Amino acid sequence: xxxxxxxxxxxxxxxPSGYLLVRLRARRDIRSLGSGNTGATNVLRIQGWKAAxxxxxxxxxxxxxxxxxxxxxxxxxxxxxxAALLAVLGHCYPVYIGFRGGKGVATTLGxxxxxxxxxxxxxxxxxxxxxxALTRFVSLGSLLAxxxxxxSSLVFNRGRAFAAWGLALFVLIAIRHRENxxxxxxxxxxxxxxxxxxxxx
Numbered sequence: 796x797x798x799x800x801x802x803x804x805x806x807x808x809x810x811p812s813g814y815l816l817v818r819l820r821a822r823r824d825i826r827s828l829g830s831g832n833t834g835a836t837n838v839l840r841i842q843g844w845k846a847a848x849x850x851x852x853x854x855x856x857x858x859x860x861x862x863x864x865x866x867x868x869x870x871x872x873x874x875x876x877x878a879a880l881l882a883v884l885g886h887c888y889p890v891y892i893g894f895r896g897g898k899g900v901a902t903t904l905g906x907x908x909x910x911x912x913x914x915x916x917x918x919x920x921x922x923x924x925x926x927x928a929l930t931r932f933v934s935l936g937s938l939l940a941x942x943x944x945x946x947s948s949l950v951f952n953r954g955r956a957f958a959a960w961g962l963a964l965f966v967l968i969a970i971r972h973r974e975n976x977x978x979x980x981x982x983x984x985x986x987x988x989x990x991x992x993x994x995x996x
Contacts (some may be wrong), residue, residue, distance in 0.1 A: 798858065800861075801874070801877055801878055801881055803861075804878035804879075804885070805882065805885040807885065807886035808857050808863060808886045808889075809889035810853075811889050812830075812849075812850045812854055812856075813831075813834055813838045814826065816838065816849065817838060817842060817846070820846060821841075824843040825837060825841060832895075832897050833889075834886075834900065835850040836933050840848045840967050840985075851901050854901035855908070857882055857905065858901070858905025858964065859877065859905075859908045859909050861879060862876070862878050864878075871954060876957065882905075883964060885958040894903065897971075898937065898972055899964070899968050903941065904920075907919060907944070910959075914956075915943075915948055915953065918944075919941070919944055920940070921939040922939050922943045923937065926939050926940070930986070931987045932986060934976075934984060935979060937976075938968065938972055938975075938994065941965040944965065945961035945962040950975025
């Protein structure tokens with residue numbers, strides 16, 4: 796039963812909300828537009844806030860639901876961490892559209908709402924918001940927020956399992972942001988507020 800639940804967590808995380816919304820609204824494949832990923836940030840640049848907001852909310856929910864159900868149905872914290880990780884993995888590498896998905900940030904945020912409440916969630920959110928306010932780089936805010944999860948888990952003694960989970964998520968998010976990291980180092984990364992084509996959003 797737990798193995799089936801874990802698989803279901805991946806399959807839920809793999810539902811490509813950004814891909815589906817842009818396909819319905821614009822009859823286009825978002826993977827050929829902008830950054831090429833299916834997450835809310837790319838949807839924002841391509842379709843604007845009205846399209847990006849429901850994508851972001853859905854991606855948060857699909858990260859929160861698997862660990863929530865794991866805790867409610869199985870009372871198993873380790874299963875909750877595994878389910879959350881698999882949901883993020885599904886978002887990044889969705890089986891439904893050829894394993895080309897998003898970067899996992901909103902889905903990780905949803906997972907943190909359940910397994911990281913309150914301190915790791917609050918620290919990650921503060922790091923993201925602060926970095927975004929100072930630099931307007933979504934990618935840099937995402938990377939630093941992800942890094943804050945394993946760090947804060949050690950500082951606030953959340954246990955080895957949670958620290959390992961946070962580290963695994965950071966590595967996954969860093970891999971998904973490897974092109975952004977290169978652009979940041981070269982000074983070529985696009986700031987929030989610039990739509991595709993260089994026009995202000």
